[in-house]
Amino acid sequence: MRLRPDLARALLPERERVRIESYGLDDAGHGTDVFGTSTEGIGSAYAVAYWLHRYYFRVVSAGHENVPRDTAAVVVGNHSGLLPWDALMITTDVFRHTDPPRLVRFMVDFFVYRMPFLGVLFRSLGQVSGTRRNFDGLIDEGHLVGIFPEGAEALGKPVDKRYELHAFSHGHVELAARHGVPVVPFGVVGAEEQHTVITNLEPLARALDLPFIPITRTFPWFGPLGLLPKPVRYYIHYGEPLHIDPAALQSLAVREHEVARVRDAVYEQIHLGLEVRRRAEGDPVR
Amino acid sequence: MNEKQGEHDEQGEHEPVERPRSSGAVERPETGTLRPGKRRILIAGAHRRIAVELISQLLEFDSVELILGVGEGACPAALINHDSRRFMYRSASLDRRRQVDDLFLFDQFRERPLDSVVHLAFAGNPKGYDVKRHEYNVNAARHLLDASLRHGVGKYVFLSSDSVYQIGPRGDYKVAEDAELDLDPSSPTTVRDIIDAEFLCRAKMDHPHCEVIVLRPAGVIGGGVLSGLNLLFESHPPVLPIGFDPMINPTSKERLARDLVLALMLHGKGLFNVAGPTTGPLSRFLEERGIVPLRVPGPTLRAANKVQRMLGQTRYHAEYQPRRLFYSLVLDDSRFAKSFRANAGLLDPP
Numbered sequence A: 001m002r003l004r005p006d007l008a009r010a011l012l013p014e015r016e017r018v019r020i021e022s023y024g025l026d027d028a029g030h031g032t033d034v035f036g037t038s039t040e041g042i043g044s045a046y047a048v049a050y051w052l053h054r055y056y057f058r059v060v061s062a063g064h065e066n067v068p069r070d071t072a073a074v075v076v077g078n079h080s081g082l083l084p085w086d087a088l089m090i091t092t093d094v095f096r097h098t099d100p101p102r103l104v105r106f107m108v109d110f111f112v113y114r115m116p117f118l119g120v121l122f123r124s125l126g127q128v129s130g131t132r133r134n135f136d137g138l139i140d141e142g143h144l145v146g147i148f149p150e151g152a153e154a155l156g157k158p159v160d161k162r163y164e165l166h167a168f169s170h171g172h173v174e175l176a177a178r179h180g181v182p183v184v185p186f187g188v189v190g191a192e193e194q195h196t197v198i199t200n201l202e203p204l205a206r207a208l209d210l211p212f213i214p215i216t217r218t219f220p221w222f223g224p225l226g227l228l229p230k231p232v233r234y235y236i237h238y239g240e241p242l243h244i245d246p247a248a249l250q251s252l253a254v255r256e257h258e259v260a261r262v263r264d265a266v267y268e269q270i271h272l273g274l275e276v277r278r279r280a281e282g283d284p285v286r
Numbered sequence B: 001m002n003e004k005q006g007e008h009d010e011q012g013e014h015e016p017v018e019r020p021r022s023s024g025a026v027e028r029p030e031t032g033t034l035r036p037g038k039r040r041i042l043i044a045g046a047h048r049r050i051a052v053e054l055i056s057q058l059l060e061f062d063s064v065e066l067i068l069g070v071g072e073g074a075c076p077a078a079l080i081n082h083d084s085r086r087f088m089y090r091s092a093s094l095d096r097r098r099q100v101d102d103l104f105l106f107d108q109f110r111e112r113p114l115d116s117v118v119h120l121a122f123a124g125n126p127k128g129y130d131v132k133r134h135e136y137n138v139n140a141a142r143h144l145l146d147a148s149l150r151h152g153v154g155k156y157v158f159l160s161s162d163s164v165y166q167i168g169p170r171g172d173y174k175v176a177e178d179a180e181l182d183l184d185p186s187s188p189t190t191v192r193d194i195i196d197a198e199f200l201c202r203a204k205m206d207h208p209h210c211e212v213i214v215l216r217p218a219g220v221i222g223g224g225v226l227s228g229l230n231l232l233f234e235s236h237p238p239v240l241p242i243g244f245d246p247m248i249n250p251t252s253k254e255r256l257a258r259d260l261v262l263a264l265m266l267h268g269k270g271l272f273n274v275a276g277p278t279t280g281p282l283s284r285f286l287e288e289r290g291i292v293p294l295r296v297p298g299p300t301l302r303a304a305n306k307v308q309r310m311l312g313q314t315r316y317h318a319e320y321q322p323r324r325l326f327y328s329l330v331l332d333d334s335r336f337a338k339s340f341r342a343n344a345g346l347l348d349p350p
Helices: A005-011 A014-022 A039-056 A085-097 A110-114 A118-124 A132-140 A152-156 A171-179 A202-207 A223-227 A252-281 B003-014 B049-058 B097-103 B131-150 B189-203 B228-233 B253-265 B282-288 B298-310 B334-339 B341-346
Strands: A060-062 A073-077 A104-108 A144-147 A183-189 A197-200 A214-216 A235-238 B039-044 B064-071 B087-091 B116-119 B155-159 B211-217 B239-241 B270-274 B294-296
Touching (some): A005 A039, A132 A144, B039 B253, B097 B131, B155 B253, B211 B253, B239 B298, B253 B270
Parallel strands (some): B039 B064, B064 B087
Antiparallel strands (some): A183 A235
16 A cells, blocks of 8 residues: 555554555555545545544544454444544544454545545545445445434534434445344444534525534634534444344334334443543533 | 358348247347357448447457448548458438438348447537437437338447436446436436437337347547547646546447447347446546646636637537536446456457
């Protein structure tokens, strides 16, 4: 794998550089895989994300043994924090704690790919737009697919809704059942506090075809700088893989039951994270 | 194979290939198996560079007995040196039903009629599009297909385009044949013509004696072809939007011609994508050819392209598929690879 040597040397210790170089990318002929994930993209992003993971968000995580080492799975959890730092930290955390390193490829909302640079960046990091066929392709090739069933709207959760889960979409359960792959639930604690969302300008967001436009304590008052997250410590926990009942493909009732089961499992991991944080830090100051 | 044997097989190709069983079911040859006998092929759109390459590749096979190239105007220079016993050229207006029908009635085909038709004649240049061009595009496909069915042709191949697919941020990493089509009212009229022509072909795909096959190729790079992608690559310089780098899997003139040969020589019908062997970002393909693009903000791309065309720096039309330079379009041609390329060994060695 080719790395930007300056960035990698500056931000990564030797053993992490070796880990990146050992990551097997299935080159489709021009330095990327068929999904557009580039070798340099992952390397450079990991150099930055590793630093954020270790020194900025100071991630505490557990349950990595529940992440399959070499088979496909759907990784499902809660979403929050205005910008998807939680997805970046999950991806980095799994990459750091699996051997050989595995990349979680999140299904991303379409609006990202309409934006200059952002879409190319996400794609080069292995994050693909959330279509059914993209999911099928990733699972067929044995990847870990990350899904936030609450959708992008959950990023803009206001203060009074912290650690409350939005309704889960059913897609992840249906797709996991169809492919016969397990669902690995995870809970992220910390991301909900990195911004204090006061309200969401829904009409403007609808007009601009965006999932939300938040008003926070810092945004838009400080411009783009107001979107920088507070350095809140993250607590990430992975639960045991859930095997989805294949009957979810035939019965709406079964599917709803399986979605509820996944939702409960995510809740469980969130509560576990909150408990670990309470023991370590006491109750957080809001 | 001697000529007599070839004649016998040829008869078999036209009449009893798909005999009704006693139960009434039609016995269809297995996809990917070799069509028996010698080939007599009509290639419409002989002026296209892909046609020139296809004819050249076909003539390397002993099993190709005669090729009739059809175009408008004089025979292209690249075709005049072919063996006149195996290649003939005729000028015809394909939008005229009578002229199309006459192509099947030449003396050369009285005893042993044409058994395959390749329709490459499509006016894809968006410049100067009018109702006549529409008539040419759609009526040529209709007349050629009707005449093929009436005259007992066993294989009809229509070369479509990947421009029929909807492109956007919701795109799949690989676009299969059942993906959403670009039926937007604001899409270019040429694209709608291609879709119209495809629908005509698809309406006849269950014909019991003719295998109708539609190929949707990825953009072709190189060989001087007039594909959108190649025109972009030949621009001085190519103008691309800032912050976008679509994934593509372009093919080449030679590979596409080879795919057409396989579609002609092997049994099989239906709709297939055909693409190049590798996938990557557009910028990498440019980089590998030493081409340095000029990046402009997305909203100004069309204006920049217009200025470039006025200055003679490009023949690429950004209006034709405005989203093409923003969003990925990678064709999934695994069905074609499985049905046809995997059986390429069945063709007699050139």
